[in-house]
Amino acid sequence: MAEQEKPNETVDIGVSSEYKYGFHDDVKPVFKSRKGLDTEVINEMCDVKEEPDWMRQYRLKAYEIFKQKPDLKWGGDLSDLDYDDIYYYVKASDRVERSWDDVPDDIKKTFDRLGIPEAERKFLAGVGAQYDSEVVYHNIEEELEKIGVIFVDTDTAIREYPDLVKEYFGTVIPSADNKLAALNSAVWSGGSFIYVPPGVKVDYPLQAYFRINSENMGQFERTLIIADEGAEVHYVEGCTAPTFSSESLHSAVVEIICKKGSRVRYTTIQNWANNVYNLVTKRATAYEDAHMEWIDGNLGSKLTMKYPSIYMMEPGAHGEILSIAFATKGQHQDAGGKVIHCAPNTSSRITSKSISKDGGRSSYRGELKVLNGAKGCKSNVECDALILDEDSRSDTYPVIQIDADDVNVGHEARVSKIGEEQLFYLMSRGLSEEEASTMIVNGFIEPLVKELPMEYAVEMNRLIQLQMEGSVG
Amino acid sequence: MSTELVIKDLHVSVEDQPIIKGLNLNVKQGEIHALMGPNGSGKSTLANALMGNPFYTIDSGEITIGGVDLLELEPDERAKLGLFLAFQYPTAIPGVTMANFLRMAVSAVRSEDSNGSETTELIPMREFRRELRAKMRQLGVDESFARRYLNDGFSGGEKKRAEVLQLAxxxxxxxxxxxxxxxxxxxxVRIVGESVNQLIGPNxxxxxxxxxxxxxxxxxxxFIHILLDGKVVESGGWELAELxxxxxxxxxxxxxxLTETVVEDEPEEALPSLRA
Known part of the structure; x- marks a missing residue:
């Protein structure tokens, strides 16, 4: 297939600033599949990865499902997305590194610019940083290993913990769930695998950085987290992507199993370049008295479609979804959350905040279901949208379906504009218009930012500031 | 040298309706002036116009501070020249703590280079905290104020005390x-009045x-001035307040x-005695 030539575009984050992480280091991949997808590409990938046969069969079956599934007809506009114009597998390094010193210099340089080593020095327990499709750097503190916590990239997990992976892989999100889940199941690479044994509490966040670097490379990481009975863990994922001249696809699948009495928090901050399609399926199951939280911050990308969901499987389960979306010029953030109450006396809360600016569009898409017999459930959905100018847009698409009695459900949606009065007030205290708007926006998302680990809160505020730069005048 | 706010023959309108009609007033650093007027005389219009609220249109006249023309300046540039407005109805900014806001504001008005596009360099946290604590103590404001969101859920009295804290x-x-x-x-009123009194001085x-x-x-x-129908009609000393x-x-x-005009919608309050 011929390489498609397109002129370089400057990714537009605000008017004057260039995309902060839009650098592109010259890393020579060790292996790169050809563009497009067929069984040969998948087989080749399995060979390079030296995967067991069951995974090869799983992939091939998922590929058949992918081919049969119709294109998504809802959410954002996917008409420009060409599945044949994408590299499905790129391997930047043929080894998984454990120590920072062993990581190749050019890759290290990219990570340095993203601030990963500093992050590690501060409080990281283990860092799994995904560079292209393969995890090249993964450092787990000895302490974690001692208490039996497994935190590895998913490819390693296939090799080292095959039984555990086989038991849970694809049980929360089967290949046939949707077209993109099928695609991910066929071509997935990298991602994190976490297993926390019964009663073990990990009191620091486990973190991974994901990053797309090869042009036209789809990134299809696969994350699987299992919190056994009474276990506790907080996983943090942050993404930045460099700028490219043609579309990139990021389509991850994240599966989480929260067993009886466990607590899991999954925090994501994504800041993709403006040409990335970010189409992610995230789902958790929560069993008796388990507590599951998704915290999801979406910045950048051309189109994001992401609705973290929680299935309340047994009584006493509790789920929370906090989502922030920031859409600027040329961007559509279609985000929200889904909660399905399958068992009685379960509770949930969805809080969504979106900001639209410079013609950006953000949509809240949510689903709240209470199944027949799930008595005594409580759920509250709250969406706030902030629109910064006349060109921008915000929509809300909530679906609520209640098939049980004695249920307490609340839904609130608000849309506001930055008030002239608020601007005048802050400006009268010496803040420039840009500083004043930034402060109002930061205040708007504060209820969510305060839930983030310190370092991410700082980064989030910095990203917002960057998005706001040049927004006035 | 003391700075002076000079207002000359000022005409201000709101939605094409003239409100201030040729107002003259000078206020020097170190002086205390009261501008008194009934509802609808143009009091709030004047306050907003001075600070540069874009909702108010200046039709003619001059406003200068220390000789610098304010009319073309944005509100933040006016603040940097040393002008402050304690709002009648302070706006709530949810999610922004009083401390973060004040640190930004103080850093902005003190920055040497008042170039609007520059990002404000924040004054060091320790220095700021020390100063904020001292001012809160001086004004008898509870320290928990610093952690609350700006004017969000404040009572009327708290809002006004927050304004005085910002002034300080x-x-x-x-x-x-x-x-x-x-x-x-x-x-x-007594608490707010006493707080402002704390701040009064030659500067x-x-x-x-x-x-x-x-x-x-x-x-x-x-100095006491009487504002009627958009103009200062009388100026004098304390005897005017007594009158x-x-x-x-x-x-x-x-x-x-002049005939009575009632425009603004304000609660009628009993006139408390000056000698109370």
Missing amino acids: MLEPKIAILDETDSGLDIDA LGVLIITHYPRLLNYIRPQ LEDKGYDPIREAHG
Whole structure:
């Protein structure tokens, strides 16, 4: 297939600033599949990865499902997305590194610019940083290993913990769930695998950085987290992507199993370049008295479609979804959350905040279901949208379906504009218009930012500031 | 040298409706002025126009501070020149703590380079905290104030005290207090009045804009001006406040051939005694 030539575009984050992480280091991949997808590409990938046969069969079956599934007809506009114009597998390094010193210099340089080593020095327990499709750097503190916590990239997990992976892989999100889940199941690479044994509490966040670097490379990481009975863990994922001249696809699948009495928090901050399609399926199951939280911050990308969901499987389960979306010029953030109450006396809360600016569009898409017999459930959905100018847009698409009695459900949606009065007030205290708007926006998302680990809160505020730069005048 | 706010033949309109019609007033650093007027006389319009609220249109006239023309300047540039407005109805900014906001504001007004596009360099956290704590202690404001979201869920009295705290931190040359006593009970008026009194000195000029003389029990102005129908019709000393106290605005209205106009929607309050 011929390489498609397109002129370089400057990714537009605000008017004057260039995309902060839009650098592109010259890393020579060790292996790169050809563009497009067929069984040969998948087989080749399995060979390079030296995967067991069951995974090869799983992939091939998922590929058949992918081919049969119709294109998504809802959410954002996917008409420009060409599945044949994408590299499905790129391997930047043929080894998984454990120590920072062993990581190749050019890759290290990219990570340095993203601030990963500093992050590690501060409080990281283990860092799994995904560079292209393969995890090249993964450092787990000895302490974690001692208490039996497994935190590895998913490819390693296939090799080292095959039984555990086989038991849970694809049980929360089967290949046939949707077209993109099928695609991910066929071509997935990298991602994190976490297993926390019964009663073990990990009191620091486990973190991974994901990053797309090869042009036209789809990134299809696969994350699987299992919190056994009474276990506790907080996983943090942050993404930045460099700028490219043609579309990139990021389509991850994240599966989480929260067993009886466990607590899991999954925090994501994504800041993709403006040409990335970010189409992610995230789902958790929560069993008796388990507590599951998704915290999801979406910045950048051309189109994001992401609705973290929680299935309340047994009584006493509790789920929370906090989502922030920031859409600027040329961007559509279609985000929200889904909660399905399958068992009685379960509770949930969805809080969504979106900001639209410079013609950006953000949509809240949510689903709240209470199944027949799930008595005594409580759920509250709250969406706030902030629109910064006349060109921008915000929509809300909530679906609520209640098939049980004695249920307490609340839904609130608000849309506001930055008030002239608020601007005048802050400006009268010496803040420039840009500083004043930034402060109002930061205040708007504060209820969510305060839930983030310190370092991410700082980064989030910095990203917002960057998005706001040049927004006035 | 003391800085002076000079207002010359100012005409201001709101949605093509002339409100201020040729107003003259000078306030020097170190002086306390009270501008008194009934509802609809243009008090709040003047306060907003001085600070540069874009909702108000200046049709003609001059406003300068220390000789610098304010008319083309944005509100933040006016603040950097030392002008401050204590709002009648301070706006809530949810999610922004008083401390973060004040640190930004103080850093902005103190920055040497008042180039609007530059990002403000924040003053060091320790220095700021020390100063904020000292000012809160001086004004008798509870330290928990710093952690609360700006004006969000504040009572009327708390909002006004927050305005005075901002005044104390920003150290302007000229402060306009727009109906700072409105909506407060008598105890709250006393507390706010005493707080402002703490800040008065040779470096601060104050223009108190008020309907009722009760705040003047606590902050005694040297100069009193009467605003009627968009103009200062009388200027004088304390005797003017006493005249208002005894007879209200009617005799002054009659003397200037004006009829009563009621425009603004404000709660009617009993006129508290000046000598209380």
